[in-house]
Amino acid sequence: MILPLSFKANETVNPALYLCKLATIHGYKDVPTMLKAYKLKLPQGQQEHLIGYSSIIKALSGQDIDYKVPAEFDYVKSRYFKSIVSNNPKVCPACLESEKSPLEHNLVTSATCWEHSLKLLDSCPKCNHELSFDRQLLAGDCSHCGYRLPKLIQDVPSYQQMISDIHPNKTLDIIFDLTLAAGFMLRPYDCVPSQVRLEAVNDWELLFTNAFNILTDKNSLLKWGTEIFNFKQYQIKSIGTEAALAGMIYLEHHTKLDWPVINIARQYLSNHLVLTNEIQSAVKQLNEMPESTFVSINKRHIKTLKVEDIENYYNYRITLDGLSMTLGIDLDAVEALYKNKTFKAISSGNSYSQNLVDMREVALKIKDIAKDVKGLTHVTPELMSLCIEKLLLVNMDKNQLWHIAFSRSNMVNISLGLEDVNSRLHVNLPALVKFCLRTFSTDFDRKLIKPIVMEVYGLSETDLRDLAKHNLLHPMPWNQRHTYFRVKHLRDMESKVFCLGRYCKLRGLDIKESLINLENVGIRPILGKTIFECRYQVTRFLKFKEWVEPTHQYKAPAQYTYLKRLDPRKALLLN
Numbered sequence: 001m002i003l004p005l006s007f008k009a010n011e012t013v014n015p016a017l018y019l020c021k022l023a024t025i026h027g028y029k030d031v032p033t034m035l036k037a038y039k040l041k042l043p044q045g046q047q048e049h050l051i052g053y054s055s056i057i058k059a060l061s062g063q064d065i066d067y068k069v070p071a072e073f074d075y076v077k078s079r080y081f082k083s084i085v086s087n088n089p090k091v092c093p094a095c096l097e098s099e100k101s102p103l104e105h106n107l108v109t110s111a112t113c114w115e116h117s118l119k120l121l122d123s124c125p126k127c128n129h130e131l132s133f134d135r136q137l138l139a140g141d142c143s144h145c146g147y148r149l150p151k152l153i154q155d156v157p158s159y160q161q162m163i164s165d166i167h168p169n170k171t172l173d174i175i176f177d178l179t180l181a182a183g184f185m186l187r188p189y190d191c192v193p194s195q196v197r198l199e200a201v202n203d204w205e206l207l208f209t210n211a212f213n214i215l216t217d218k219n220s221l222l223k224w225g226t227e228i229f230n231f232k233q234y235q236i237k238s239i240g241t242e243a244a245l246a247g248m249i250y251l252e253h254h255t256k257l258d259w260p261v262i263n264i265a266r267q268y269l270s271n272h273l274v275l276t277n278e279i280q281s282a283v284k285q286l287n288e289m290p291e292s293t294f295v296s297i298n299k300r301h302i303k304t305l306k307v308e309d310i311e312n313y314y315n316y317r318i319t320l321d322g323l324s325m326t327l328g329i330d331l332d333a334v335e336a337l338y339k340n341k342t343f344k345a346i347s348s349g350n351s352y353s354q355n356l357v358d359m360r361e362v363a364l365k366i367k368d369i370a371k372d373v374k375g376l377t378h379v380t381p382e383l384m385s386l387c388i389e390k391l392l393l394v395n396m397d398k399n400q401l402w403h404i405a406f407s408r409s410n411m412v413n414i415s416l417g418l419e420d421v422n423s424r425l426h427v428n429l430p431a432l433v434k435f436c437l438r439t440f441s442t443d444f445d446r447k448l449i450k451p452i453v454m455e456v457y458g459l460s461e462t463d464l465r466d467l468a469k470h471n472l473l474h475p476m477p478w479n480q481r482h483t484y485f486r487v488k489h490l491r492d493m494e495s496k497v498f499c500l501g502r503y504c505k506l507r508g509l510d511i512k513e514s515l516i517n518l519e520n521v522g523i524r525p526i527l528g529k530t531i532f533e534c535r536y537q538v539t540r541f542l543k544f545k546e547w548v549e550p551t552h553q554y555k556a557p558a559q560y561t562y563l564k565r566l567d568p569r570k571a572l573l574l575n
Helices: 015-025 031-037 049-061 093-097 158-165 168-186 204-216 218-231 233-237 246-254 260-275 277-288 299-304 307-316 320-327 331-339 359-369 381-392 398-406 429-442 450-457 461-469 487-494 500-507 511-520 535-544
Strands: 317-319 356-358 412-414 425-427 447-449 483-486
Touching (some): 015 031, 158 168, 168 204, 168 246, 204 218, 204 260, 218 246, 218 260, 246 260, 246 320, 307 317, 307 359, 320 331, 320 359, 356 359, 398 412, 398 425, 398 429, 429 487, 450 461, 450 500, 483 487, 500 511, 500 535
Antiparallel strands (some): 317 356, 412 425, 447 483
């Protein structure tokens, strides 16, 4: 099977060139004809194409070739262009004269030959036909029209220079960022980059030059941002100014290297574009737009859409993590809204954060739930911390806060404005706390593990042990790590004794200080560290420093007795 004529293969030279020379000296018309004669096929995929070429060369020449593969040749599944190896030859005419074509020339990020400062060609400048390795190309001519490939002198593009200059450990990172930015240059209005085929790109040098510019040049980035901002003007009323800049936000958060110009430009756009006449006009137009219901598009229905609808589908789809950054809401809260079907999925990703929703549907949803916030308190970071603290006392978190807001509740509202949604939240905290307490107390069968019970009720290990010992609380086995308690058992316990810890937590009182004040007048727990007998009497003393005779007496365990003192500050005393 080994061909009679052979020559040494160079591990730095394109293997397609080697096979072309091998076919030529053996009289074959081209490489496919030679391979067909020996029942061999060219590598189809890019992932291990060099390994495939190596096996073919070994089969035909007997040579084991260990290609010195640059890091750039790595096939990266997470990258916008998984492979950056050109499907067709990219050649330097001067290199062809020396019967060589370096491997690195075939990268889509290579535009200029380092040795000769000549433009790399992947198509004929005269007929625009794609080049292919054959006898004519080896001679320096176009295989289609016979035109002599010109030697076009040009400087090395800035992006290619940076790839060369950067530390080898960072080579793949910069290429990752360049291809991501290139994705947005191919589809500038998308919220997330949509994949395109390598064949769809006509001018790689221009594409990567534009991509490099938006990563390094403020003016280029501002131009792009202004274009997408004006394209998506209708969104700004309900979601905020940064909604239109979702693509730029995505780029900022997903690049591997630090590109400071992105953050600078985005902040500038967010702060200044809303002041322009164009944007003010857009807000007016938005207010005049008739109400309409947007129907989510399922991925399998794309084929039935018109061209303009397909464009809109891609322009406005956004991942949940992208939506989180756009709204100014934590990702876990957005995911919770998604799970509650507040937002409909149009496509599923590998994780919840990568699931796609339609930005237009979200905008209409927020516009629909936005209400008059008169009488409500604007949620500052300090108030948010207090809200979260109160929610934790009913085993809820801030995710529920957003769920309440999106469920058209009068307790939590979102005002209309140009800021992100997070900064437009308003709340009636007392009403919210009452609602949450009521919801918590009526969910009888809800199970809470021991650490949660201790946090929600302010109970210590001693409290739990004594309550269980005297059949006032019933822990249930769950698994090897936890026991749990049902809300109905906790409610039943509260009807019999008074939990000072929970009382203080709900009202923001210092539990230690309260215990000291009660101890000073002889009012002590009947169980554990914070379990008292009479709620009304204890709270009355804490509020007004006066004692009221209890209307009934809890039948405590035998070792405890209720003692009445002559002092007006009568108290519960431990025998």
